[in-house]
Amino acid sequence: MTKRTKLGQYTGRVVTGFAVTAVGVATVFALNVISLPSWEASPQPIGVDAAGNSTRLVACDGGFGQLGSDPSNPAAVTPIGSPQYVTTSSSQREIKRNIGAPESAGHTYSSSGDTPLAAAAWQQLNEPTLRGLAAHACAAPESVQWIVGGRTLGGNNSTVSITNPGDTTAVVNITGFTQAGELESTSISGLLVPAGESRSVSVNGITPGAEALALRLESTGAAVSAVLGTSALTDITPHGVDTVASQVAGSNEVLLLGVANERATAGSDAGADTAVDVQVISPGAASHATIYSLDNAGTQIALAEVDLPANTLTNTKIEVPQNSTGLLIIADTNIAAAAVGDSLRGANTDMVWYSPAPALNNGAAGAILPNGQLYLANSSAAPATVTLTATADSSKSSTVTIPARAAVTASAPDQTFTIKTDPASDGAIHAGVRIFTDSGAAAYPVLPSRSRLNELTVYTK
Helix, strand or coil, X not given: CXXXXXXXXXXXCCCECCCCCCCCHHHHHHCCCCCCCCCCCCCEEEEEECXXXXXXXXXXXXXXXXXCCCCCCCCCEEEECCCEEEECXXXXXXXXXXXXXXXXXXXXXXXXXXXXXXXXXXXXEECCCCEEEEEXXXXXXXXXXXXXXXXXXXXXXXXXXXXECXXXXXXXXXXXXXXXXXXXXXXXXXXXXXXXXXXXXXXXXXXXXXXXXXXXXXEECCCXXXXXXXXXXXXXXXXXXXXXXXXXXXXXXXXEECCCCEECCCXXXXXXXXXXXXXXXXXXXXXXXXXXXXXXXXXXXXXXXEEECECCCEEEEEEXXXXXXEEEEEEEEEEEEEEEEEEEECCEEEEEEECCCCCCCCCEEEECCXXXXXXXXXXXXXXXXXXXXXXXCCCCEEEEEECCCEEEEECCCCCEEEEEECCCCCCCEEEEEEEEECCEEEXXXXXXXXXXXXXXXXXXX
């Protein structure tokens, strides 16, 4: 059996089932320009801090959730092992779990005022049924969020861990979506997540037998953060793990950085496989999307046109150009999306889920995990100059000029760093990290810093 055949079920998530450069460059990004109707009276925006303080906070998931380890309760999710963290913050709090060893607990990290905050978590797994590298960016809590990623078909298991870093109990509803649409009959309603604790549930019960899936999480009482853990088996052989953090479906443009497969096994007949799966969902309304490839020079290629039925996950197989540095998805409506690739080194395989890299606020912080490759993208119509500065030592810095509508690789000056755009530049900057190693692969976006846990904007008339 060739290595390609051996990977059959697993690479089906790529080749079964975790977005980008156009013929008309100006046309693609012209979609950003929207003419809004004028108001009779100019409204005055007032920011209202719903959290009552200016603390920034992100939550990191704990040990990887293993499904089926308790024979008496096959649906129970047991966290195993202890992740490692890279963060800008020295202020941390442990998050309690109702199951698992103390070392499997997650953490929150916080900073005050305008101090940049970033954190990322990673865990190397080498268990009989779990093998590979899992990594995710630690995210701020949200009241409504989406996860695109994972599978529950065949030997695939997926779980979701929900963290409540707040001071009041959160009530969470989880709805599953697949290529068949919304799955109302298997949704979870009224899941209680106590303050300062996390809860994990099996996604296999929410989206059973799914080749591709998405989750919508809505919480009341307190905002929460959510991370999906997913793993794959072929027969009894583990073929990869990953963790996928949530996203907010608040934009019609989604940028996925560093999307690729890796083949580093000499003589493998899988060596030329460049196909990845790109998964997109349009919440609430039917839509249409175009998937483009980006490179480091600003050249864009349209790869696919995709119709998006409302509330239905669409899976599109994409052949990624060898010089591609990212995928861009532009839709008619706000969307949630992800892509999944894989890695093959020697006899070791792993899955890699790529989540959206949102536009960063100027001065946002990033955290790069060991062996990580940093990607920077400029989604504006003009070149942008970006300065990367180590948070622990401002003398360590580097400057990167990114062509218009391009994505480039860059060297991070340290494990944690800030990303600042030159005032003369008018660029929207995005960043992400990809990791390919002999023992596994992973990817995660750099997320924007938030000045409030929750902020409302009220318009007076």
